[in-house]
Amino acid sequence: MTTTTSTSPATAHADIRVAVSTVIFSLRREPGRERPSVVIPLVRRTRAPHEGQWALPGGWLGADEDLEMAASRTLRETTGLAPSFLEQLYAFGAVDRSPTRAVSIVYWALVREDVSARPAPENVAWFDATSLPALAFDHNQIVEYALWRLRNKVGYSRIAHGLLPELFTLADLREVYEAILDRRLDPANFRRQVDTSGTLIPTDGFRTGSHRPARLYRYDHDVELAERGPLPE
Amino acid sequence: MTTTTSTSPATAHADIRVAVSTVIFSLRREPGRERPSVVIPLVRRTRAPHEGQWALPGGWLGADEDLEMAASRTLRETTGLAPSFLEQLYAFGAVDRSPTRAVSIVYWALVREDVSARPAPENVAWFDATSLPALAFDHNQIVEYALWRLRNKVGYSRIAHGLLPELFTLADLREVYEAILDRRLDPANFRRQVDTSGTLIPTDGFRTGSHRPARLYRYDHDVELAERGPLPE
DNA sequence: CCAAAAGTGTTAAACGTACACCCATGA
DNA sequence: TCATGGGTGTACGTTTAACACTTTTGG
Numbered sequence: 209m210t211t212t213t214s215t216s217p218a219t220a221h222a223d224i225r226v227a228v229s230t231v232i233f234s235l236r237r238e239p240g241r242e243r244p245s246v247v248i249p250l251v252r253r254t255r256a257p258h259e260g261q262w263a264l265p266g267g268w269l270g271a272d273e274d275l276e277m278a279a280s281r282t283l284r285e286t287t288g289l290a291p292s293f294l295e296q297l298y299a300f301g302a303v304d305r306s307p308t309r310a311v312s313i314v315y316w317a318l319v320r321e322d323v324s325a326r327p328a329p330e331n332v333a334w335f336d337a338t339s340l341p342a343l344a345f346d347h348n349q350i351v352e353y354a355l356w357r358l359r360n361k362v363g364y365s366r367i368a369h370g371l372l373p374e375l376f377t378l379a380d381l382r383e384v385y386e387a388i389l390d391r392r393l394d395p396a397n398f399r400r401q402v403d404t405s406g407t408l409i410p411t412d413g414f415r416t417g418s419h420r421p422a423r424l425y426r427y428d429h430d431v432e433l434a435e436r437g438p439l440p441e
Numbered sequence: 442m443t444t445t446t447s448t449s450p451a452t453a454h455a456d457i458r459v460a461v462s463t464v465i466f467s468l469r470r471e472p473g474r475e476r477p478s479v480v481i482p483l484v485r486r487t488r489a490p491h492e493g494q495w496a497l498p499g500g501w502l503g504a505d506e507d508l509e510m511a512a513s514r515t516l517r518e519t520t521g522l523a524p525s526f527l528e529q530l531y532a533f534g535a536v537d538r539s540p541t542r543a544v545s546i547v548y549w550a551l552v553r554e555d556v557s558a559r560p561a562p563e564n565v566a567w568f569d570a571t572s573l574p575a576l577a578f579d580h581n582q583i584v585e586y587a588l589w590r591l592r593n594k595v596g597y598s599r600i601a602h603g604l605l606p607e608l609f610t611l612a613d614l615r616e617v618y619e620a621i622l623d624r625r626l627d628p629a630n631f632r633r634q635v636d637t638s639g640t641l642i643p644t645d646g647f648r649t650g651s652h653r654p655a656r657l658y659r660y661d662h663d664v665e666l667a668e669r670g671p672l673p674e
Numbered sequence: 675c676c677a678a679a680a681g682t683g684t685t686a687a688a689c690g691t692a693c694a695c696c697c698a699t700g701a
Numbered sequence: 702t703c704a705t706g707g708g709t710g711t712a713c714g715t716t717t718a719a720c721a722c723t724t725t726t727g728g
Contacts, residue, residue: 224459224502226534226544269457271542275534299532299546301459301508309504311459311546313532379706397691399708419706420698612679630718632681652679653725 224309228278229266229347231297231316231354232289234324235371235387236334244321244387246337246358248351249287249328257307258344262335264351266312279315287332289324291317293370297354305346316354318370338390362388366407369427377415377422378402457542461511462499462580464530464549464587465522467557468604468620469567477554477620479570479591481584482520482561490540491577495568497584499545512548520565522557524550526603530587538579549587551603595621599640602660610648610655611635 235244250262265286269278276294283289294317301311328334335341337355340348361367368384382398402408409428414421468477483495498519502511509527516522527550534544561567568574570588573581594600601617615631635641642661647654 223456224504226457226459269534269544271457272536274536275532275544296532299508299529301502301546303505303507311502311508311544313534313544394691396708416699419700422707627718629681649726652677652727655680
């Protein structure tokens, strides 16, 4: 995958291990809070380095695994979750980021609220993404970057559904945006924006229970494809 | 940099080599063409696999090198160039992308027109980015993705300077945009857009030679910092 | 004086945003 | 009937895009 021309002063392909980790976002509705909060699952490390500290779920890249496969696998193994969205975030490879040299290919993912609500395995806990403790390695920076990407991407793509069930109301959708962007959105303008985009399909269902019933929508999965540029792999 | 919890079914940290390659963009003015074209340097492979085919400049990651350092180094070694812009593009790691397992961290870079005009080393040649021959490995896809990113980024950031010398006219700048986006832009509106952004500093110089002289500008380097989000490393 | 690029002005459509208002339900 | 969220209408400021027009040079 590369061209080795001229003489490399650095040691030729030294022993560098490749890891894959994932920043997993979901939403959690606290009884007290008015707005859902963005939460991520972390794993407590059971060995050195950084034993006892919380870290992103991940693992070593297998010899016969693609990167995305490895992300899905480690995500499932460590948290038991299946993501509704998965995308590469960045490759981290600073020499001093770990006592033993390792390059981490980091992915980020979304899991639906109902899925993330299931009881977490031992050693896994959910944290508010905006107020984390000190994590192992450079994982605090990584989460920070992933959050930035999430907020950014919510502005120009339809990833918000990755956090919603099949059917949802416009208020549900708006709540997701409000939770991610951390600010109020005008319900009237929000409605127009989404139905101008033409990605929402109204169903015959309504959600009842409080005040006027709200129409249930689902996403038009046909639009999914044209969404992003020439995505690799 | 990762958490090894539970048992990994895949072979634990197998021997996977890490390479760093770079897609380098510059502009070339052909005498005949009205608009500059986007060009990239490629290196002819001197060994298997894909011997004799053109490939992206790159090399193996050294044991004591950060990723960006490796990108700069291989870029310099293989092409003799120093970039004015360098950013990570994507990590490619499909199992079948190379006969021997390798993960490539790919960067993309810009070099100024005057720099890229210097004679290229043996085994290095410049190609029009939009009409490449069949390259080694998955490098055609990688260039395609890099081009998409370049076009995208030119729309919301000021990377265009990476292709221009210290002093330039608004027509120069507009030509860069036109070359990348491959369409004409209205000179009047373009002028207003850039000086609304406040990133351009007018100098006292003018470029003369044909018709009315055009004012020379330079970039405000103080604006550089706030540009992007929480950039890692 | 003429051609052509540099640079300014004007207008209309598109878009974002604020907010007044009506509708339908549970309590 | 009232409170509240669902849903519609409207008005206004900003941005985008098209294009007419004036300025300044070389030839």
